[in-house]
Amino acid sequence: AxxxxxxxxxxxxxxxxxxxVKCTYSVSGNPYLFWYVQYPNRGLQFLLKYITGDNLVKGxxxxxxxxxxSQTSFHLKKPSxxxxxxxxxxxxxxxxxxxxxxxxxxxxxxxxxxxxP
Amino acid sequence: xxxxxxxxxxxxxxxxxSMTLLCAQDMNHEYMYWYRQDPGxxxxxxxxxxxxxxxxxxxxxxxxxxxxxxxxxxxxxLESAAPSQTSVYFCASSLTGLGGIYNEQFFGPGTRLTVL
Numbered sequence: 001a002x003x004x005x006x007x008x009x010x011x012x013x014x015x016x017x018x019x020x021v022k023c024t025y026s027v028s029g030n031p032y033l034f035w036y037v038q039y040p041n042r043g044l045q046f047l048l049k050y051i052t053g054d055n056l057v058k059g060x061x062x063x064x065x066x067x068x069x070s071q072t073s074f075h076l077k078k079p080s081x082x083x084x085x086x087x088x089x090x091x092x093x094x095x096x097x098x099x100x101x102x103x104x105x106x107x108x109x110x111x112x113x114x115x116x117p
Numbered sequence: 118x119x120x121x122x123x124x125x126x127x128x129x130x131x132x133x134x135s136m137t138l139l140c141a142q143d144m145n146h147e148y149m150y151w152y153r154q155d156p157g158x159x160x161x162x163x164x165x166x167x168x169x170x171x172x173x174x175x176x177x178x179x180x181x182x183x184x185x186x187x188x189x190x191x192x193x194x195l196e197s198a199a200p201s202q203t204s205v206y207f208c209a210s211s212l213t214g215l216g217g218i219y220n221e222q223f224f225g226p227g228t229r230l231t232v233l
Binding site: 004032034036041042043044045046049051090092094096102103104105106107108109110 | 121157158159160161162165173175176207209214215216218220221222223224225226227
């Protein structure tokens with residue numbers, strides 16, 4: 001089955017420390033992978049994506065993510081966390097169409113990042 | 118640019134009532150989407166549109182209808198609301214489809230709907 005998993009419901013990190021939010025996927029073909037962030041009472045905001053090319057992708061607000069094909073992972077990272085990074089983070093993967101269907105974006109359940117002063 | 122806007126922000130309905138959620142975007146995007154977000158779950162696609170005058174079903178289309186009469190607007194209708202439709206609804210748009218280069222989606226702020 002094609003899916004995306006975020007194994008941690010919540011990640012706690014101290015301000016200034018590095019952070020990692022994990023994402024693994026299962027999809028046929030070449031994956032298109034995305035990270036979105038949701039601040040309280042707001043819509044999702046695009047952070048970064050991987051389609052092809054360099055495995056390390058840089059995005060908004062100092063975030064980056066590493067595509068690892070052998071481990072089928074796309075973990076989100078930041079070298080130094082800020083309190084303002086506290087939010088809900090979603091990983092998503094494009095699932096290609098089958099049988100005349102459509103490209104579909106499957107979202108993980110989300111990981112809540114809490115950065116403590 | 119306002120980006121993607123949604124009206125209303127909040128709504129409470131009784132079972133069986135109908136309503137329409139409006140989504141508007143000013144980025145000249147071709148693709149528009151309606152999602153619902155439920156606790157502990159990622160977003161699920163209800164319907165989508167690949168251009169003016171076109172609509173298609175997503176993962177969870179039952180109980181919803183949509184229309185895209187103008188490129189900038191995408192309406193989501195509930196004909197007879199049910200408690201299972203209590204959720205937060207997000208509209209999104211993108212310049213290209215997911216298979217294209219400019220496939221990142223831009224989201225509206227959401228509509229919180231409660232069906233009693």
